[in-house]
Each structure stands twice: as C-alpha cells, then as structure tokens.
Amino acid sequence: MDIKRVKDYIYWLYYQYLLITCSYVLEPWERSMFHTITVTVFAMVVYTAYVFVPIHVRLAFEFFSQIFGSQPESTVS
Amino acid sequence: MANPSAVCNGHLHHHHQKQNNLLKSGIYKKNGITKGMKKNGVSNGTLHKKTITEHFEQAPMYVAVLTFLGFGVGTIFGYLRDFMRAWGLEKRNVAAEREQQKDFVPLYQDFENFYTRNLYMRIRDNWNRPICSVPGPQFDLMERVTDDYNWTFRFTGRTIKNVINMGSYNYLGFAETDVNALKTVTIELQKYGTGICSTRQEMGSLDKHVELEKLVAKFLGVEDAMVFGMGFATNSMNIPALVGKGCLILSDELNHTSLVLGARLSGATIRIFKHNNMQSLEKLLRDAIIYGQPRSRRAWRKILILVEGIYSMEGSIVRLPEIVFLKKKYKAYLYLDEAHSIGAVGATGRGVVEYFGMSPDDVDVLMGTFTKSFGAAGGYIAGKKDLVDFLRTHSHSAVYATSMCPPVAEQIIRAMKCLMGLDGTTQGLQRVRQLGKNTRYFRRRLHEMGFIIYGNDDSPVVPLLLYMPGKIGAFARRMLEKNIGVVVVGFPATPITESRARFCVSAAHTREMLDTVLNALDELGDFLHLKYSRYSKSSHPELYEETRLELED
Numbered sequence: 367m368d369i370k371r372v373k374d375y376i377y378w379l380y381y382q383y384l385l386i387t388c389s390y391v392l393e394p395w396e397r398s399m400f401h402t403i404t405v406t407v408f409a410m411v412v413y414t415a416y417v418f419v420p421i422h423v424r425l426a427f428e429f430f431s432q433i434f435g436s437q438p439e440s441t442v443s
Numbered sequence: 444m445a446n447p448s449a450v451c452n453g454h455l456h457h458h459h460q461k462q463n464n465l466l467k468s469g470i471y472k473k474n475g476i477t478k479g480m481k482k483n484g485v486s487n488g489t490l491h492k493k494t495i496t497e498h499f500e501q502a503p504m505y506v507a508v509l510t511f512l513g514f515g516v517g518t519i520f521g522y523l524r525d526f527m528r529a530w531g532l533e534k535r536n537v538a539a540e541r542e543q544q545k546d547f548v549p550l551y552q553d554f555e556n557f558y559t560r561n562l563y564m565r566i567r568d569n570w571n572r573p574i575c576s577v578p579g580p581q582f583d584l585m586e587r588v589t590d591d592y593n594w595t596f597r598f599t600g601r602t603i604k605n606v607i608n609m610g611s612y613n614y615l616g617f618a619e620t621d622v623n624a625l626k627t628v629t630i631e632l633q634k635y636g637t638g639i640c641s642t643r644q645e646m647g648s649l650d651k652h653v654e655l656e657k658l659v660a661k662f663l664g665v666e667d668a669m670v671f672g673m674g675f676a677t678n679s680m681n682i683p684a685l686v687g688k689g690c691l692i693l694s695d696e697l698n699h700t701s702l703v704l705g706a707r708l709s710g711a712t713i714r715i716f717k718h719n720n721m722q723s724l725e726k727l728l729r730d731a732i733i734y735g736q737p738r739s740r741r742a743w744r745k746i747l748i749l750v751e752g753i754y755s756m757e758g759s760i761v762r763l764p765e766i767v768f769l770k771k772k773y774k775a776y777l778y779l780d781e782a783h784s785i786g787a788v789g790a791t792g793r794g795v796v797e798y799f800g801m802s803p804d805d806v807d808v809l810m811g812t813f814t815k816s817f818g819a820a821g822g823y824i825a826g827k828k829d830l831v832d833f834l835r836t837h838s839h840s841a842v843y844a845t846s847m848c849p850p851v852a853e854q855i856i857r858a859m860k861c862l863m864g865l866d867g868t869t870q871g872l873q874r875v876r877q878l879g880k881n882t883r884y885f886r887r888r889l890h891e892m893g894f895i896i897y898g899n900d901d902s903p904v905v906p907l908l909l910y911m912p913g914k915i916g917a918f919a920r921r922m923l924e925k926n927i928g929v930v931v932v933g934f935p936a937t938p939i940t941e942s943r944a945r946f947c948v949s950a951a952h953t954r955e956m957l958d959t960v961l962n963a964l965d966e967l968g969d970f971l972h973l974k975y976s977r978y979s980k981s982s983h984p985e986l987y988e989e990t991r992l993e994l995e996d
C-alpha cells in the first residue's frame with residue numbers, strides 16, 4: 367500500500383519535472399537527450415560539490431581558527 | 444471615483460492598505476457588502492451602486508521564473524530542430540525560403556514563425572479539433588491521431604461521444620436541436636430556403652430582416668438597428684464607415700481582432716489605452732483634446748472609444764459607467780461591442796448596459812453578435828435612427844456583403860422572443876438566471892479549490908491560468924481523456940507568461956455536468972499543480988453570497 371503511494375509520488379515528481387522544463391512536449395529522442403543533459407549536469411554538480419566542498423570547508427575552518435585562535439597567542443608573545 | 448488601478452488585488456499584503464483607502468473614500472458607507480470589500484473586492488462606487496468584484500491575482504514569482512525556464516528549454520530545442528532542418532538532417536514540413544530568394548528579406552524567420560514551427564506544433568493536437576454534433580452542453584468529437592508528432596493528422600473514423608462542452612460560447616443554450624424549439628425555423632427554411640444571393644442594398648432585403656431589426660431595436664430599447672450576416676464584418680466594416688482620416692480611435696488594448704482590423708482599415712489615428720484602465724483612458728482623452736492632431740494641431744474631427752462588453756480572454760466586464768462619464772465629459776463617442784455580453788449578463792439578458800443599470804442612449808453605437816448567446820450567426824448595430832440610416836447606405840457590409848439567411852434570422856427572432864418573454868413563457872428569463880447561477884457556482888468552486896481565475900464574478904467566461912507551456916498540452920489532453928472538452932489559449936492570444944484555459948459556462952449545463960468538470964479539475968489541479976492562488980481558502984466562502992438572487996425560483 368505504502369509502496370504504491372511512494373511510487374505515485376515519485377511519478378508525480380517526475381511529471382512535474384516534465385511539465386516545468388517543458389520536456390513534456392518534446393519528442394522521445396529529444397526528451398532522452400534532455401534527460402541525459404540534465405542528469406549529466408546534475409551529476410557533475412554533485413561530484414564537484416563532493417570533491418571541492420570538504421576541501422574548502424577545511425580551508426575555511428583553518429583560516430578562521432587561525433584568526434580567532436592565534437589572536438591571544440600574539441598578544442601574549 | 445475610487446482608484447481604479449486598485450482593482451488588481453494581487454498581493455495579500457496590500458489588502459490592509461487598500462481597505463484603508465476604501466474607507467477613506469467613503470465607499471464603505473455606500474454599499475453594505477463589507478465582507479466582500481474587505482477581502483477581495485474593490486469598488487468604484489461613486490458612479491454606480493454595483494460593486495465590481497474583479498480578480499486578477501498575480502501568480503507567485505517562482506511561477507514566472509519556471510514559465511520562462513520552460514519556454515527557454517522549448518526555444519533551445521526549437522533552435523536545434525531548425526538547425527537540423529537547415530542542414531538537411533530532418534525533413535522540412537513547413538514552408539521555407541526558396542533557394543532563389545536567398546538574398547531577399549527573410550519570410551519565415553520572425554519570432555511567430557519560429558514559435559508556430561517549434562512550440563505550437565508540439566501541442567497542436569489540442570486545437571482545431573473537428574466536432575460532429577450540435578455544440579450544446581455535450582458534443583461529439585472526431586477522433587484523430589497523428590503519426591508524425593502533429594505535423595499531419597489522420598481521422599480514425601470513430602467519434603468520441605458525449606464530451607462535456609466547456610468551450611462553446613453557447614451562453615444561453617440556444618444552440619440546440621430540439622425539434623419543438625426549432626419548429627419556426629424549419630417553417631422559415633421551407634418558405635425561404637437558405638440562400639439570398641444578393642446584398643441588402645440590392646435584392647437581399649427580406650421581410651425577415653425588417654422584422655428582426657425591429658425586434659432587436661425593441662429588445663435593446665433603442666430607436667433603430669441593423670443586422671449583418673457576419674459579426675466579424677460588422678465590426679471591421681462599420682468602423683471605417685464611422686470614422687476616417689483626422690479622427691482618433693481610443694481602443695482598449697485587449698480588443699478583439701475585428702475591432703482592431705476595423706480601426707486600422709478606417710485610416711484614423713489609433714491610440715491604445717490599458718485594459719479597463721480609466722486613468723489611462725482619461726489621460727489619452729485629455730491629451731487628444733489639448734494637443735489635437737499631430738503637427739497640424741487641429742482639433743480631432745471625432746474621437747471614438749472602442750470597448751467590449753465582456754473581454755473574452757480575461758473575463759472582465761467593461762467599466763461602462765466611468766467610460767460613459769468620461770465620454771460625456773470630453774465629448775467623445777462610444778462604440779460598445781457586446782459580442783459576449785448580450786444575452787449573457789444583465790437581469791434580463793440585455794447586456795452590460797442593463798448590468799450597470801444605464802440607459803442605452805448613453806452609448807452611441809451598440810454593436811453585438813448573434814453568434815454567441817443566440818446560437819445563430821451575424822451581428823447588429825443599434826443606436827439612433829440617424830446612425831443606422833447612415834450605415835445602411837455607407838457600410839460595406841450592407842452594400843457588398845450577402846445578407847443574413849432567413850432561417851438564421853428566424854433562429855435569432857425565436858431566441859430573442861424567448862428572452863423577451865414574447866413567446867408566452869418565462870423560459871428565456873430562466874435561462875438567463877440559470878446562467879448567472881451556473882457562473883457564480885462555477886467561479887466560486889474554482890476559487891475555493893485555489894485556482895487562479897481571472898475576471899468579473901458575473902462573467903460567464905472563466906479563464907483559469909495555467910502559465911507553463913507544458914501544462915497547456917497536458918491539461919487539455921487529460922481533460923479530454925476525462926471526456927471534457929476545453930479551450931486552452933497561449934501566446935500569441937495571451938501574454939507569453941499567462942497561458943490559460945478558458946471555460947464558457949452555459950445555461951444548458953446541468954449541476955451534474957458542472958460538478959463532473961469541477962471534480963476533474965480538482966483532481967487535475969493537484970496532479971498538474973495548478974492551484975497557485977495564495978488566498979487562504981477559508982476566507983472565500985463568505986465572499987460569494989448570492990446577493991443578486993432575489994429572483995430565485
């Protein structure tokens with residue numbers, strides 16, 4: 367029962383995606399092309415985020431900890 | 444005059460402020476419908492008692508963004524397909540420039556061609572669908588399929604039976620095949636046949652026409668009237684007879700093509716005012732009086748204001764009292780096209796003039812068509828005898844066009860007599876009342892469901908906003924699957940971001956039919972995510988008390 371509801375919901379989401387991006391009106395080959403492009407772009411965004419975000423977060427963390435962390439040290443020395 | 448620009452009651456957070464304005468301008472005292480005014484309605488009470496409740500709710504911002512996204516994707520794929528066509532990768536199905544004409548001005552490269560070729564073509568199956576029965580409350584459609592994505596269609600020979608018709612302008616349900624109702628028409632058909640084969644000025648004036656013209660004049664309460672065989676030509680051929688060079692036409696921006704064509708053919712200068720916006724109109728009138736004609740600065744010979752009764756794409760009703768006030772103040776003429784409003788509004792179906800409780804003498808040229816409420820064909824022009832006599836001799840429609848065929852004239856006479864109660868029944872009045880009831884019911888339910896619908900609460904034309912291009916196709920196809928025929932409208936008939944479906948409520952629709960349609964809409968509205976309205980649902984019910992139903996049977 368619940369599986370069916372989830373399935374319906376996923377179908378609804380997919381349908382919304384079709385309608386909003388206007389790919390609903392495209393011919394099948396265009397639609398698959400469009401899907402490929404969106405999926406690729408999306409995958410690349412996710413991958414980039416996965417690769418770069420942790421590095422940047424770490425760098426930012428180090429940067430801020432340097433500013434706030436080193437302040438008392440410098441006054442002491 | 445209350446501020447007419449406040450009529451677009453788009454954003455919730457403006458309400459409070461508006462309410463204050465209304466209180467200040469003293470309308471609050473005048474018409475006691477406080478609840479309606481607080482939430483939605485904006486009245487312009489000083490000129491007339493009637494509260495105009497018109498809705499033009501704006502969609503949330505994200506809808507516009509997504510609409511453009513949709514059009515963007517469509518356009519990109521359009522360019523791709525055009526590219527493929529240009530390089531011979533795909534068969535060309537449309538007209539293209541010939542090789543020899545390569546260096547001439549391109550013929551098929553403007554935006555509208557692109558749009559037709561690459562966007563409209565994809566959902567073309569929702570338009571121009573042939574029907575094969577009387578377009579009453581239910582009709583039959585010819586089933587058709589396409590094998591090449593809407594470039595060509597093939598009829599399967601089957602019909603789709605008993606589709607609920609929400610698209611025909613059959614406001615009073617006079618498009619019918621009931622043998623009893625059509626008895627007189629049959630008699631006339633046998634007496635006169637169908638063809639006239641001549642014009643009004645030659646041998647095409649029949650006693651039927653005279654009878655019809657007398658009846659129309661009586662119905663409208665004017666001195667004289669003239670009927671024409673075609674409504675479109677009534678506008679486009681009579682305006683040039685009335686105004687010409689050195690005259691000024693002030694035209695509403697949403698006027699029907701027939702009015703636009705007439706105005707252009709006349710050779711007069713045309714200025715456009717914003718839809719139903721009295722400040723815009725007054726500014727144009729004032730400028731016209733102050734500055735006169737360009738360069739020569741002579742006064743304009745005539746100033747003619749062109750408006751419609753009910754606007755068929757917005758469902759709004761013209762602000763006639765203010766227009767008449769302005770027209771009198773600035774001594775202009777008024778041409779009112781009642782194509783959709785005659786028969787459909789007013790307590791006894793006499794159009795917007797009656798709706799606002801005004802006198803027909805206030806309007807100089809009353810025009811209307813018999814195509815809609817009367818279930819026939821043709822149009823009329825009514826007004827002072829001088830005017831009509833002038834048109835009889837000067838209108839191209841009278842001199843060159845074949846006159847109306849007698850069975851059609853008889854159908855109009857029958858419908859009009861029914862409406863006036865001259866046939867000894869109250870059926871006509873019942874139809875008008877039924878239409879009013881159906882309209883208010885349909886509009887109220889749609890509001891409650893949370894759709895954005897445009898227009899006046901009393902207008903039987905109900906546009907429901909769809910916005911996104913993909914949803915136009917999906918909506919019409921899925922409605923047809925549920926056996927409901929709807930009209931969807933997109934660019935260029937509407938602004939590009941405001942695609943819509945347009946329902947025309949009829950007196951012939953039963954409550955069950957409307958409920959079927961409403962239930963289907965409710966379901967589809969959730970599925971396609973069409974319920975954009977941001978008014979809280981609980982605030983709606985009390986807004987639409989049926990205050991005008993004192994005639995209830």
Ligand SMILES: Cc1ncc(COP(=O)(O)O)c(C=O)c1O
Nearest residue numbers: 673674675699701782812814821
């Ligand atoms: C405002 C208006 N005027 C004139 C016409 C033309 O009338 P007919 O269809 O009778 O030619 C129409 C038709 O849609 C209309 O909407």
